Amino acid sequence: MSFDVAAVRGQFPILSEIIDGLPVHYLDNGASAQTPLAVLDAVRRYETTGRANVLRGVHRLAERATESYENARAQVASFLGVPTMEIVFTGGCTAAINLVAYAYGALLKPGDRILISELEHHSNIVPWQLLRSRSGIELDMLPVTTDGRIDLSTLPRLLTPKTKLVSLAHVSNVTGALLDVRAVVEAAKAVGAKVMLDGAQRAPHGPLDLPSLGIDFYAFSGHKAYGPNGIGVLWGRPELMDAMPPFMGGGSMIGRVTLAETTWAPSPRRFEAGTPPIGPAIGLGAACAWMQAIDWTAAHEHEMDLVQRLMDGLQKIDGTQIFGPAGLQNRYPVVSFMLDGVHPHDVAQTLDSFGVAVRAGHHCAQPLMERFDLDGTTRVSMAPYNDNSDIDALLAGVAHAAKTLR
Numbered sequence: 001m002s003f004d005v006a007a008v009r010g011q012f013p014i015l016s017e018i019i020d021g022l023p024v025h026y027l028d029n030g031a032s033a034q035t036p037l038a039v040l041d042a043v044r045r046y047e048t049t050g051r052a053n054v055l056r057g058v059h060r061l062a063e064r065a066t067e068s069y070e071n072a073r074a075q076v077a078s079f080l081g082v083p084t085m086e087i088v089f090t091g092g093c094t095a096a097i098n099l100v101a102y103a104y105g106a107l108l109k110p111g112d113r114i115l116i117s118e119l120e121h122h123s124n125i126v127p128w129q130l131l132r133s134r135s136g137i138e139l140d141m142l143p144v145t146t147d148g149r150i151d152l153s154t155l156p157r158l159l160t161p162k163t164k165l166v167s168l169a170h171v172s173n174v175t176g177a178l179l180d181v182r183a184v185v186e187a188a189k190a191v192g193a194k195v196m197l198d199g200a201q202r203a204p205h206g207p208l209d210l211p212s213l214g215i216d217f218y219a220f221s222g223h224k225a226y227g228p229n230g231i232g233v234l235w236g237r238p239e240l241m242d243a244m245p246p247f248m249g250g251g252s253m254i255g256r257v258t259l260a261e262t263t264w265a266p267s268p269r270r271f272e273a274g275t276p277p278i279g280p281a282i283g284l285g286a287a288c289a290w291m292q293a294i295d296w297t298a299a300h301e302h303e304m305d306l307v308q309r310l311m312d313g314l315q316k317i318d319g320t321q322i323f324g325p326a327g328l329q330n331r332y333p334v335v336s337f338m339l340d341g342v343h344p345h346d347v348a349q350t351l352d353s354f355g356v357a358v359r360a361g362h363h364c365a366q367p368l369m370e371r372f373d374l375d376g377t378t379r380v381s382m383a384p385y386n387d388n389s390d391i392d393a394l395l396a397g398v399a400h401a402a403k404t405l406r
């Protein structure tokens with residue numbers, strides 16, 4: 001199956017930049033993806049022809065802004081396969097998880113348990129630790145296998161009738177491992193627990209059908225999904241969202257305010273206090289529409305070809321070790337590796353001298369690094385616009401680091 005990567009690359013102006021005489025080989029998509037013209041144009045159009053506050057204004061600009069904002073909500077909903085008014089706009093994936101930790105957490109009592117794993121991003125660990133400090137809930141941890149996957153064989157032991165929520169990464173931001181969602185949902189439902197997925201690393205790789213997953217909450221960020229910074233999404237089952245108290249108070253999220261008390265608007269308004277990030281939301285809607293226009297069967301095959309090219313090349317360089325799944329099955333295009341005797345930051349700095357952008361360090365996953373006694377890894381994260389030249393430039397840089405830094 002043919003994938004026209006040149007046509008996709010042509011939609012991203014930054015990829016044609018020359019910086020200090022070097023082309024841009026951008027392989028840090030797991031931190032932030034680049035933004036296509038369709039998204040840049042949508043945000044520019046709002047800022048130049050429709051900028052106003054949303055929801056209550058009766059003038060034409062306000063109505064135009066509100067229409068664009070709500071159309072963006074509909075575009076995101078279509079991308080996730082859910083009804084429009086089940087989408088809550090947040091400040092990012094971290095904000096979405098914190099919203100659930102605060103508002104769903106308010107429904108829990110001391111002794112209730114939440115299950116996470118050792119490979120989670122800090123944004124799916126710290127909010128639950130804060131909840132534990134506030135309310136006396138208990139945290140349980142799923143271990144990780146040697147190939148960087150969550151060890152689901154421990155689910156029967158760790159899930160109990162006191163487990164109220166299982167919150168896990170849909171795709172690991174360090175190893176690229178894809179979670180077996182069906183197994184998690186089946187086990188969680190057997191004890192009455194809800195399931196939340198951190199979709200930050202999965203959403204940038206194509207539309208989802210959330211109802212088919214059987215989960216209860218889903219969160220992802222805009223900037224990793226070809227959209228602007230400062231915007232994220234939370235989806236939750238309506239019966240759960242309607243039972244949850246607000247995360248923040250202010251304008252737009254109220255039913256009626258008196259000096260004695262306040263009533264709340266229904267979701268999603270209940271969870272969108274104040275002036276929302278209108279331009280970023282419009283940009284994210286455009287990003288979701290852009291992703292829906294991609295042939296993801298061909299795109300995913302292209303991404304996996306890049307992963308294979310990368311792993312094959314790394315294995316030919318003496319002293320490299322891949323951290324995570326060794327094959328292509330049940331994984332996404334995130335690859336972490338170590339180079340014996342060389343700190344990941346030094347590898348990344350060498351790669352930068354070859355025009356290659358990667359991420360180095362613990363990747364906001366310090367418990368995972370401690371589990372394997374690692375200072376960190378060098379992480380390569382790919383998108384549909386990457387091509388063989390990006391991988392080849394990276395391999396040349398790693399080979400140079402292996403020769404000169406040890």
